Amino acid sequence: MVITPPPPSPGDQPAGIGTSIELFTGGGGLALAMHDAGFRHLLAVELDKRACATLRANRATDFTPDADDPSRLDDRWPLVEGDVGQVNFARWKGKVDVIAGGVPCQPWSLGGVGKGYDDPRNLWPELFRCVRETRPKAIIAENVKGLLRPSFKPYYDYILRELAAPFEQRVNGEDWRDHDKRLTKTLASGKYDPTERYEVKHLCLNAADYGVPQIRHRVFVVAFRKDLAIDWNFPDATHTAEALAHAQADGSYWAEHHLPPPPVTTLPSLAVPEGTQRWRTLRDAIATLPEPLGDKIEHPDWLHHYGWPGAREYTGHTANVLDRPAKTVKAGVHGVPGGETVMRDDAGRIRYMTVREVARVMTFPDMWKLDGPRGEQMRQLGNAVPVELATVIAKSVVKALK
Template sequence: MCGGAGGQALGLEMAGFSHAAVIEIDDWACKTLELNRGQNGPHGPWPIIHADVHDVDATAWEGQVDLFAGGVPCPPFSIAGQQLGADDERDLFPRALEMIRQIQPNAVMLENVKGLGQRRFDDYRKAIVAELQAMGYDVFWEILQAADYGVPQLRPRFILVAVKSQYAPYFVWPEKLSARVSVGQALHHLMSANGWPGAKAWAQGADGVAPTLVGGSKKHGGPDVGPTRAREAWKKFGIRGSSIAEESPSENFPVDDPDTLPRLTVRMGGVIQGFPESWTWAGGKTAQWRQVGNAFPPPVARAVGQSIANALRMKDLPENTLASTPLEAVLKN
């Protein structure tokens, strides 16, 4: 549910899952899904459903699904918003729980902004856990940093995983990678694509993990890296964040000029999010950037998806590996 531009779905596919449905309401995000994974898409078709999740009859998949996954809207819990939680009309956790109850999958994966992990939402999380437990699931949650799984930006995300009780002893969170990917490593070839002579030096200077990309909402935010603080952070990576470029810097673009810095393109933003370069983004620049900035990084979905798949296969845990602690135990402590 809430498939967006396909980041979570793509990562779960990489983890070995095939999709029974990819549901999304936004017109441009659906167009992006169609361009990449429609019947004529270059990467093979997904069963894309362009609809409001409230209008989808979930009973069609009852007892036929291993994993129910989704990126429920983040405004109810975002620090950038009013943090209304359950009082926000955009809160789709109740609908997700309703669909889970109808479908009865073996596992659930829901992601949101890290704000949902805050103390002020303890009661809300406990209510979600209680409902899932009543359905026969053991529940786990964690705040994962995308940078720990090969994504060249921080992007902390709240991840909730629930598995039927018989699979719970086999679930562990994915291990962090031993090294992080820097912005320079990820984007050097794109920065140099049009012959910019300063690309190599730029990449050497951009040797850290990027700040979290933001895309804004339909009401707020345009094609830029975000507010003043975010722009200042990107400036340290040699990026001008006031707008998004149409293409990579040309061979005539200045070198070593602090007042004339290169800008990110939509494709570069997609790579920062962990999408393949070949992913096509639909819409005008604002619509494209909104999809990029609001996406869930595919490498993170892949890592968590592999852990879920291992649990469903009841794969024995490696020696000296501690099983994850169910969410209710964490809350009790």
């Protein structure tokens, strides 16, 4: 088992298929997906020191203003560790194809205090500023489902309108509601410069529907510059719960895992949507990993694979089961309060999932190193975009831009 990143191979397209700037990079899920889709990162920006250490341990290097931009896909990602509000993006005007970022979720998270637009961690305005300064061809933004709450809907609609017309700027001291009125009027006028407008689409996706072994609902917002006249739609789901239910009922799922089927199986009444594969389960994700050796004992052959003491179940804190997708991974040390990193094994025992097992559920590659103690590693994973879900979106954007 490889536990350090191998040297990147040049590939058939040494420069990649396009360029990108990654905002709010975190532990690198969306950035890695963009890279794997062929985008050459001109810059990555992240404030958290542990996440920055993770990025450096894998593919990033500190940004040097006097250095040339990366020219090959396998060049290391230039990283700014610091406040995105202090970064001037003007040098990349006309040079970047896609701006991407998982906008910090705390203002909108169902598990947080939900201050929304009044939260100082609301960084959508910085995304809009980056767009104005660079004029990218496309934008990919990801956020939590909490942004769709009825109490936040007016602001969510405002976000979408501001992304459609980012050059209609909010002025100092202007309330967002007044700005939204101006945006609504401007967008209705029909008079605009198409290089300063974006066609915006948004959808809440379940990662499990795209092959990620985890139930994880996230909002994606994707926009293309209007002068490109690109007709794009979100990719169709490729995996379904119905297909998993049928595979478990007809025995094929259990055969894959060399297990006897349950004593009684009844085929579900719901048909499998045509052309879909079954949801991937926690068992699928961790099948090739050995059992952890013990509490706090690192496995010699697997990075971040060690047990942790104290797992238990109680009301509202039930364990993951092996033969369903995992619960949504959250940014807590132990996943409290919902048991997101507690699992029940085939013998009925309860234990915490290892960091490597959680990384598998988030579809990070096994050689991806996470900096810091266990709690920091789990927090980075819980805040990340699942790599395989982001790759589906990134590749669909590649296809549209081509």
